[in-house]
Amino acid sequence: MDTTKKVNVLLSAYNGEAYIRQQIDSILEQSYSNIELYVRDDGSKDGTLDILREYEKKGLLHLEAGENIGFVKSFQWLIAHGGEADYYAFSDQDDVWFPDKLAMAVERLKDMPEDIPVLYFSNYDFYDGELNFLSHRKAGKPNISFLNSLVDCVSLGFNSVFNRTARDMVKADMPKKSTGHDWWMYMVCAGMGQVIYDERPTVKYRRHNSNVSDGGQSFLKFQIWRFKRFFLNHYFARIHEQIQEFGSIYRDRLSAADQRKLDLFTKDGFHPLTALHKVFYPKKLRQKAIDEIFVRLVFLIGRL
Numbered sequence: 001m002d003t004t005k006k007v008n009v010l011l012s013a014y015n016g017e018a019y020i021r022q023q024i025d026s027i028l029e030q031s032y033s034n035i036e037l038y039v040r041d042d043g044s045k046d047g048t049l050d051i052l053r054e055y056e057k058k059g060l061l062h063l064e065a066g067e068n069i070g071f072v073k074s075f076q077w078l079i080a081h082g083g084e085a086d087y088y089a090f091s092d093q094d095d096v097w098f099p100d101k102l103a104m105a106v107e108r109l110k111d112m113p114e115d116i117p118v119l120y121f122s123n124y125d126f127y128d129g130e131l132n133f134l135s136h137r138k139a140g141k142p143n144i145s146f147l148n149s150l151v152d153c154v155s156l157g158f159n160s161v162f163n164r165t166a167r168d169m170v171k172a173d174m175p176k177k178s179t180g181h182d183w184w185m186y187m188v189c190a191g192m193g194q195v196i197y198d199e200r201p202t203v204k205y206r207r208h209n210s211n212v213s214d215g216g217q218s219f220l221k222f223q224i225w226r227f228k229r230f231f232l233n234h235y236f237a238r239i240h241e242q243i244q245e246f247g248s249i250y251r252d253r254l255s256a257a258d259q260r261k262l263d264l265f266t267k268d269g270f271h272p273l274t275a276l277h278k279v280f281y282p283k284k285l286r287q288k289a290i291d292e293i294f295v296r297l298v299f300l301i302g303r304l
Contacts, residue, residue, distance in 0.1 A: 043068030117166030270302035
């Protein structure tokens with residue numbers, strides 16, 4: 001195995017004493033050996049920091065013991081201070097990686113252009129809180145496009161690996177309105193680079209509910225949660241702010257076609273013609289039919 005390309009793993013931890021040791025071990029035991037692990041503890045109140053210091057004393061990871069600033073800013077700190085490497089991988093604290101996860105990612109990334117931002121993400125399997133297998137995630141090839149990245153995040157932090165150019169771009173203009181480190185990275189790579197999907201699972205995605213749907217919850221609970229998220233809170237107001245900030249930073253670097261797509265979502269207030277344009281936009285925007293219906297209703301009532 002060619003391990004000349006270095007991978008830095010970025011893990012933000014918070015009150016994860018029950019599971020974090022398993023995740024760290026799965027990272028350190030990767031078949032791909034040229035890695036370094038950077039961990040920021042986000043002000044844990046349990047024994048997480050003690051566990052992390054055990055690994056730090058053995059020279060197995062770089063540790064920052066920080067104040068509680070939330071997972072988005074914690075991961076942003078890691079992007080800014082996570083060392084120099086060819087590739088970077090986000091990691092959650094309670095999953096477990098397959099032994100070849102990073103090897104599989106490097107295999108797909110190594111032949112990609114280095115002068116544009118490139119994001120790789122993979123499929124994953126569902127496991128319960130005790131790490132018993134529940135189900136394979138059944139999904140076809142995701143709808144990957146810049147337009148999709150404005151209203152949906154198909155890559156999740158735990159299954160994402162990206163190149164140095166992507167890291168450098170985000171580090172140079174760190175967002176203040178990002179709803180998620182993974183979503184922002186997806187927007188950057190979809191808009192100005194390339195996104196690679198690997199249908200092979202690489203992560204044991206730990207869910208703390210044994211009745212699993214694709215979102216990790218029972219079907220009924222998931223639909224109730226989905227409805228509340230789309231219509232009864234400020235979820236899309238935050239997404240609107242994220243899109244506006246993305247436009248203020250990167251609009252001039254986008255193609256003319258993608259600039260027009262971006263402009264559909266950056267105006268403040270309700271504009272009937274713009275809303276109708278989005279409602280009847282001819283391209284698929286989300287992954288599932290129910291999400292597609294919901295998001296177009298959101299357009300219709302002017303939430304996004």
